[in-house]
Amino acid sequence: MMNKSNIPEVGANFAEGEQGKWGMVIDRDLCTGCQACVAACSMENNVAFVGEEDSGYGRSMHWIRIERFWEGEYPEVKMTSQQPVLCQQCGHAPCEPVCPPFAAVHSQAEQLNLQVYNRCVGTRYCANNCPYQVRVFNWRDYTDDRLDPALVTLKNQYNPDVTVRRRGVMEKCTFCIQRIHKAQDKAKSEGREVADGEFTTACAQACPANAITFGRVDNPESLVSQLAGQNRGSKLLEELGTLPQVTYLNGG
Amino acid sequence: MSKNFSRRDFLKLAGVGAATTAVLTGCGPASKYVTRQQYLEMPEYNYNGQSTYYATTCRECAAACGLVVRTMQGRALKVDGTANHPVNFGKTCARGQAALHGLYNPDRVTDPVQRTARGGDATTIMGWDAAVQTVADALKNNQPSEIAFLMGMAPDHLFDLVTDLAKTTGINAPVRFGALGAFESRTTLSKASEVVFGQASIPFFDMGGADVVFSFGANFLETWLSPVAYTRGFSNMRRANHTKQRGYFVQFEPRMSQTAAKADEWIPVVPGTEGLVALAIGKLAAEARGVSMPRAFAGVDAADVAVRSGVKLETLERLAGMFANSASALAVPGGAALGQSNGLGTAEAVLTLNALADNLGKPGGVSFSPVSPLNDEYHRPASMKEMQDFIQQMAAGKFKVLFVHGVNPAFELPASLDFAGASANVGQIISFSTFPDETALLADYVFPDHHSLESWGYQRAATGAAQSVLSGAQPVVSPYFNTRSTVDVLLAAAQLAGGDFATALPFADEYEFIQNKVSVLVGEAGGLFSAPDLPTFIAYFQQHGGWWKTEAGFVTPSAPDALNRNINVSEAQFAGEGEFVLLPFVSPTLGEAGANKPWLQELADPTTTVMWNTWVEINPVTAHELGLENDDVVKIVSEAGELEVPVYLYPAIRPDVIAIPFGQGHTAYGRYAAGRGANPAKLMGPHFNEAGDIAFAGMKVKLEKTGRQQFLSRLESRMGVYGEGMGEEH
Amino acid sequence: MIKRIFDWLRQPLGLVAVGIAFLALFSLAAYGIYYTQQPPAQPIQFPHKTHVAFGIQCLYCHPGAERGPSPGLPSTAKCWACHQQIAKTQTSLLLAPLVESVRTGVPVQWVPVAQVPDFVQYNHRPHIAAGLNCEDCHGDLTKMTIYENPQVMNMGWCLNCHKEKSAGNPELETKLLDCGTCHY
Known part of the structure; x- marks a missing residue:
């Protein structure tokens, strides 16, 4: 008989205003748009490159992208501060309730939005419902070395801690959950808690301008909480009620 | 589908098919058993399934950033910065991150080869013994004056080895070159610094401590000198804390570069007038401060400069006031401002502003980076004028044998210097290139060096660090292909050649050579570590990824007369004819040699978001006057050549300027680079500034429509140029 | 139609x-x-039961299980440390591939049997730390020559155990039944 615990819970399990667990602060005043985070993310997470034609169709698979917009016209033209956009790990994520096979689910343990690749059947409902446009879809077998012999050597670099995704699967930023697990595992084996700043995500680790900070938002002592608490922080499309976990610092 | 075949029938049949497939495939573990190799002998510091980390040095550019590479079971998985390395403090740029796509690139030169005919793809594989014999013969059978080495700006240990060889045997001293060095106008910067500060070196600009930064074309957030170190400086400048305010940053350049995009103010000056603007700001700032007018700025007419530079006089006065009233103002010369016929004068004018700001040797000011260990002074790479001389010697048949390592002159040098043509008069060309690049195609032999992550070595940090730094490199993985270290090849060949060569290089292998070099540091005080003997020192050297002083060692520029000398900023001369000034810039994501790495190609350009190609930036108003739209292919005609490139309507560029990135347009260099984009080096004529650097930004060009279109892949099309219509095609 | x-x-x-x-x-x-369901062909018909009977602990050859994700295969050197002292090694047909490997320096090509798919991130360490014994998942090796999975290693089998072990401990339950614990 089907009891209730067999049905996965959909959506957030915490009320509006409550904190999640992991969060990020990105200082737009410091971000130089140099793409080091994008390269670092792709190398850490086995993100596939898609080539010129497919990227022209908008199929490139960046898990993090740097947005910039123009204001005004020459000579009074200004580029808005660069804004790295990655999965906001919403507390109330629009992608989750629309996934038919429950591949986009909320992790109760880490308070992250998960994408379970083996469940994903590629309906792409989640990407259509994501207001941040941060979910990317594998339109082809970009990682199959039988189709692209170049990958026979390039795949030596793949991170064994991260699944290599295949065609027809949606994917997105995970807040480097493999690093979270590794740090937690190490801390547990040494009988302690994970310290603030002990590990960080690939993007934050690479960022030459130190614009990205990652950590526990439920710990008021952590660096990320203190930065987020400054009065120049804002969250993307917060008015939609998505409870994003990424805070952007604007201005100086 | 026939009309009798209903949707319901289709679903029925599909259901039967799906059930069958499920039964056949859904049973138990997939039948894909892989094999796994055991270690023959596991290194004692390894554990199965656990990563081992090695400290080494990045060689994607010459800045000498320290890297820690994560490896597992003999494969390199991830590159990150060395946390306490004085150049990069744990950070990396995109090019450093993508180094692994160079290491595991499918198009590397896998074996030593002999080329059947120069310029052709056909090669025959030879053994390393024959290769070493070939090098030995080349050394032995030619007069020393007929042997030349052309090398890149990294690695330094190989450069030191060839320099030692040249000193003992009388072969030509190695010539170093790199396109990045040319676009940075390193010679101009170093000459100007000699004139103004009395030391021919690259000044260090301490952005982190400055309140106001005026940059005249320096693209320090992209590829300039030591980009990771300068990005850190920028970040510290911008960060307000209890001791300082958020710094204010103004960039003067004709096109909004990625660096200018981060500026609080972008001043689109007329190309070639940056030096005049600097002088005018100096004059107005001196007036604002109420000091007696320094001779350096006395002869400038600010109102005239305002007219010529296209910057309003009020703007100049406002900025000068800001510069004068700041407790810690800094002026930085660089980039396209120095790549003009008057570049040396511009560099002098901008450096002199720092003397006016009285920031020399102070925090937030200009200093000289301490000289690196194993070095007497800063040795700059060859200027373009010196490269022209070198190529003329090649063309005159002076060199019987040319060794090339770590540089790709056939791609990086302006086509007008005709390296390829001159190479026909060189008897034998031996390339040590890791990749089949354009120069390797011109070589008779390619004896591939290891990739930098498979190599021993060291690199000196010329600038960017506060301390004296020798960054150490060690192999993080064993060689993937049948390559051999160039140092080992030269050492073995020198022994075979005998005579002076054998006495000059009496080392068994590269490791012994490096030990010999760094042995002078054993027992040196004030270092990161001290070791009583060489083996201990080497162990620490490998563990930490180098050796550096713990105390900052900045040298204060001595400039007693900087303000009291005349500065001559002549009118900029432009070669060629046409309505546009062409501004080539180094692609911030690709750099000079990143085009063969697929993930660097896939990165969006920070300003245009274009991927995988070359574009030409035109002001939208000008473009519409010419009837040009995005993706229209235009022909750029310069005095030296022509190039067909798709148009990108760039909102932040002067209407009389067009800009094109350097980095693409390879004809060889592997599958990801070859046949992609266009190379602006084809457009550059042999024109130089007073210091001998190429006046790469001093060109007038014409635009011709071709009537064709080529669609550029851009990341922004997903969200629209002005942010309208997320998800719509623009 | x-x-x-x-x-x-x-x-x-x-x-x-x-x-x-x-x-x-x-x-x-x-x-x-x-x-x-057939176990794959192995280069050496490795008799686990013989080695266990000699009293060799699992972790002696597979020490990685205690430290991290992969228990690891013993290096050729480790096999040889004992086997070079055993006269029969040189003559045994069974051990010929090992002798060959030592002679040529080409590693023996083993075929892993207890595999999980690519999309599962499995880590041995927490399982050992939680007090599980090797035989709880891998069966009784005192009775096996080459290794065979005692049961199908699928998600239902994993989750059953996770549910049992975490019953009554809400915090552990959240962790052990979370998709993100194994899939990322």
Whole structure:
């Protein structure tokens, strides 16, 4: 008989205003748009490159992208501060309730939005419902070395801690959950808690301008909480009620 | 589908098919058993399934950033910065991150080869013994004056080895070159610094401590000198804390570069007038401060400069006031401002502003980076004028044998210097290139060096660090292909050649050579570590990824007369004819040699978001006057050549300027680079500034429509140029 | 057109044809299941039971299990440390691949049996730390020559145990039943 615990819970399990667990602060005043985070993310997470034609169709698979917009016209033209956009790990994520096979689910343990690749059947409902446009879809077998012999050597670099995704699967930023697990595992084996700043995500680790900070938002002592608490922080499309976990610092 | 075949029938049949497939495939573990190799002998510091980390040095550019590479079971998985390395403090740029796509690139030169005919793809594989014999013969059978080495700006240990060889045997001293060095106008910067500060070196600009930064074309957030170190400086400048305010940053350049995009103010000056603007700001700032007018700025007419530079006089006065009233103002010369016929004068004018700001040797000011260990002074790479001389010697048949390592002159040098043509008069060309690049195609032999992550070595940090730094490199993985270290090849060949060569290089292998070099540091005080003997020192050297002083060692520029000398900023001369000034810039994501790495190609350009190609930036108003739209292919005609490139309507560029990135347009260099984009080096004529650097930004060009279109892949099309219509095609 | 196919299938001959087709499909499927459950061929018919009988602990050869994700294969050097002292090694047909490996320096190509798919991130360490013994998942190696999985290692089997072990401890339950614990 089907009891209730067999049905996965959909959506957030915490009320509006409550904190999640992991969060990020990105200082737009410091971000130089140099793409080091994008390269670092792709190398850490086995993100596939898609080539010129497919990227022209908008199929490139960046898990993090740097947005910039123009204001005004020459000579009074200004580029808005660069804004790295990655999965906001919403507390109330629009992608989750629309996934038919429950591949986009909320992790109760880490308070992250998960994408379970083996469940994903590629309906792409989640990407259509994501207001941040941060979910990317594998339109082809970009990682199959039988189709692209170049990958026979390039795949030596793949991170064994991260699944290599295949065609027809949606994917997105995970807040480097493999690093979270590794740090937690190490801390547990040494009988302690994970310290603030002990590990960080690939993007934050690479960022030459130190614009990205990652950590526990439920710990008021952590660096990320203190930065987020400054009065120049804002969250993307917060008015939609998505409870994003990424805070952007604007201005100086 | 026939009309009798209903949707319901289709679903029925599909259901039967799906059930069958499920039964056949859904049973138990997939039948894909892989094999796994055991270690023959596991290194004692390894554990199965656990990563081992090695400290080494990045060689994607010459800045000498320290890297820690994560490896597992003999494969390199991830590159990150060395946390306490004085150049990069744990950070990396995109090019450093993508180094692994160079290491595991499918198009590397896998074996030593002999080329059947120069310029052709056909090669025959030879053994390393024959290769070493070939090098030995080349050394032995030619007069020393007929042997030349052309090398890149990294690695330094190989450069030191060839320099030692040249000193003992009388072969030509190695010539170093790199396109990045040319676009940075390193010679101009170093000459100007000699004139103004009395030391021919690259000044260090301490952005982190400055309140106001005026940059005249320096693209320090992209590829300039030591980009990771300068990005850190920028970040510290911008960060307000209890001791300082958020710094204010103004960039003067004709096109909004990625660096200018981060500026609080972008001043689109007329190309070639940056030096005049600097002088005018100096004059107005001196007036604002109420000091007696320094001779350096006395002869400038600010109102005239305002007219010529296209910057309003009020703007100049406002900025000068800001510069004068700041407790810690800094002026930085660089980039396209120095790549003009008057570049040396511009560099002098901008450096002199720092003397006016009285920031020399102070925090937030200009200093000289301490000289690196194993070095007497800063040795700059060859200027373009010196490269022209070198190529003329090649063309005159002076060199019987040319060794090339770590540089790709056939791609990086302006086509007008005709390296390829001159190479026909060189008897034998031996390339040590890791990749089949354009120069390797011109070589008779390619004896591939290891990739930098498979190599021993060291690199000196010329600038960017506060301390004296020798960054150490060690192999993080064993060689993937049948390559051999160039140092080992030269050492073995020198022994075979005998005579002076054998006495000059009496080392068994590269490791012994490096030990010999760094042995002078054993027992040196004030270092990161001290070791009583060489083996201990080497162990620490490998563990930490180098050796550096713990105390900052900045040298204060001595400039007693900087303000009291005349500065001559002549009118900029432009070669060629046409309505546009062409501004080539180094692609911030690709750099000079990143085009063969697929993930660097896939990165969006920070300003245009274009991927995988070359574009030409035109002001939208000008473009519409010419009837040009995005993706229209235009022909750029310069005095030296022509190039067909798709148009990108760039909102932040002067209407009389067009800009094109350097980095693409390879004809060889592997599958990801070859046949992609266009190379602006084809457009550059042999024109130089007073210091001998190429006046790469001093060109007038014409635009011709071709009537064709080529669609550029851009990341922004997903969200629209002005942010309208997320998800719509623009 | 499709209606005609279905009409034909309803007559007796059609029913027989469907029956034969079903039987063929069924036996093919049965063979498929049988085939995929066969342990793979190994270069050496490694007798686990002999080694265990000598009192060698699992962690002696597979020490990684205690430290991290992968228990690891012992290096050739580790095998050789004992085997070079055993005279029979040189003559045994069974051990010829090992001797060959030592002589040529080419590693022995083993075929891992206890595998999880690529999309599962499995880590041995927390399982050992939680007090599980090797045989709890891998079966009784004192009775096996080459290793065979004692049961199908699928997600239901994993989750059953996770549920049992975490029952009554809400915090542990959240962690052990979270998709993100194994899939990322």
